[in-house]
Amino acid sequence: MTIFRSARLKLTAWYLLIIMAVSLLFSGIVYRIMTQELRRGFGLQILRQMPHDIREEYLEKVREQAIPLPFRGLAVPVAIDEELFSEIRRRIAVNLGLVNLGILGLSGIASYFLAGRTLRPIEDMVDAQKRFIADASHEMRTPLTSIKSEIEVALRQKALTSRQARSVLRSNLEEVGKMQGFTDYLLTLSKYETGEISLPVEPVNLRTSVEEAVRRQRQHIRNRDITVNTQTPDVYVKANPESLTELVTILLDNAVKYSPEGSAVNIRISRGRSAARLEVKDRGQGIKASDVPYIFNRFYRADTSRSKHSADGYGLGLSIAKSIAGMYRGDIAVRSTPGKGSTFTVSLPV
Secondary structure, three states: OHHHHHHHHHHHHHHHHHHHHHHHHHHHHHHHHHHHHHHHHHHHHHHHHOOHHHHHHHHHHHHHOOOOHHHHOOOOOOOOOHHHHHHHHHHHHHHHHHHHHHHHHHHHHHHHHHHHHHHHHHHHHHHHHHHHHHHHHHHHHHHHHHHHHHHHHHHHOOOOOHHHHHHHHHHHHHHHHHHHHHHHHHHHHHHHHHOOOOOOOEEEEHHHHHHHHHHHOHHHHHHOOOEEEEEOOOOEEEEOHHHHHHHHHHHHHHHHHOOOOOOEEEEEEEEOOOEEEEEEEOOOOOOOOOOHHHOOOOOOOOHHHHOOOOOOOOOOHHHHHHHHHHHOOOEEEEEEEOOOEEEEEEEEEO
16 A cells, blocks of 8 residues: 555654664764774873883873873873874774664665564554455445335335335335344444453353353244254353353354254363363354355355355354454364364363
């Protein structure tokens, strides 16, 4: 994106400016220290070459002024070769300049790389938001288009009966319900992902959550003539009861939705040394290996790979389930074999 390329260049320039300012500051300090030490060294060398009596007289003056010779330099000016001294200072300055040029080049490359690494999470977040807006707009457009079309058709009829009007309103109400359900899903997902929900945590029996999820899905299960087999011993985890039930409900709804009519869904709970495991297994068409890495992404639906029939949904349920599991430092995974079914496994710390 152009905006991020521009931001990367600006951030690189700021990094480079800071690095060079620090480098030049230290170079100035090094230059001053080196020239002072160089002048002191020249002075000491000349002092050693003085006749003994003159040197003693000079040192006597230094002792009278109480100036430590090794630390303060020469107390009394000593004539040195200024031309040689200037040449050496020039060479020091040139070498420091070359060092700073090298630092400029290397830090420029490093700064550009670091700026890219710094902006990458922001760029990914913006891309994700753009995809989210596009997907959400697409999902909202379908029921809105249906409502609009039905109303336009009804208005074209010159003699619209009360029965026909009620039919149109009933259909529109169904579409409005779909949009309301969709927005509820979005709000729930947003709260779980951003951590805005602060739910009380307590020991929760996974068995109770499974029983409540089955109760909530009872009508859906009956409509599809699905048998739900449970193997659910008492296993406790630290979680919020409502969110844990919502997690199980999502997985059960997903299994029932994609299972052939008249088949079975198995739910199993087990406890390991440090984690509880919840498995929800269906006998549907399974998930293609190419789809597995993406099924927990928002709005992703692999209908054609999981079922021969069209399944309603927004592609948000598994994203919410993953967010709930992550909220309790848990994990959710799937094993699937095309043509044989899928098994979703949730692991939660105990």
